[in-house]
Amino acid sequence: MLTTVGPEFWPRSPEGRMLCLLIAVYAFAVFGYFTAALASFSIGREARHRDGDLAGAEQIAQLSRELAALRRDLRQATRPPSSADTEAGSRASNSAPE
Incomplete structure (x- = not known):
């Protein structure tokens, strides 16, 4: 109608x-x-536009690279110690004066 x-x-x-x-x-x-x-x-x-409110393909690609770098840094920071690291740490604690 x-x-x-x-x-x-x-x-x-x-x-x-x-x-x-x-x-x-x-x-x-x-x-x-x-x-x-x-x-x-x-x-x-x-x-x-770079100063626009919306993200373009270039800004999204840059954010993806930054996110990948942050993930890599986070993995390295939270990586469990390897066997070589634990052996070096136990030798250092055994040789420390008391």
């Missing part, structure tokens, strides 16, 4: 109502397509 001219000109037959429904769905799809195209255009422009 919203896609018709007004309350006095709405379809009364089932076929007319079905046609009105199909036209309304089509109109909403076309409107949604143009809205999405406009939004993606503006978002794409914003992502290309």
Whole structure:
């Protein structure tokens, strides 16, 4: 009913109502397509600027590299001691004066 001219000109037959429904769905799809195209255009422009609010591909790649480096540092810091490290530590504790 919203896609018709007004309350006095709405379809009364089932076929007319079905046609009105199909036209309304089509109109909403076309409107949604143009809205999405406009939004993606503006978002794409914003992502290309360094000072923009959105992260572009370059910023995401840089963050991925930083995250990989942090994970590597975390693995090294939390790595369990190897057998060579424990033997050196036990020799140092045995030779320490008391």
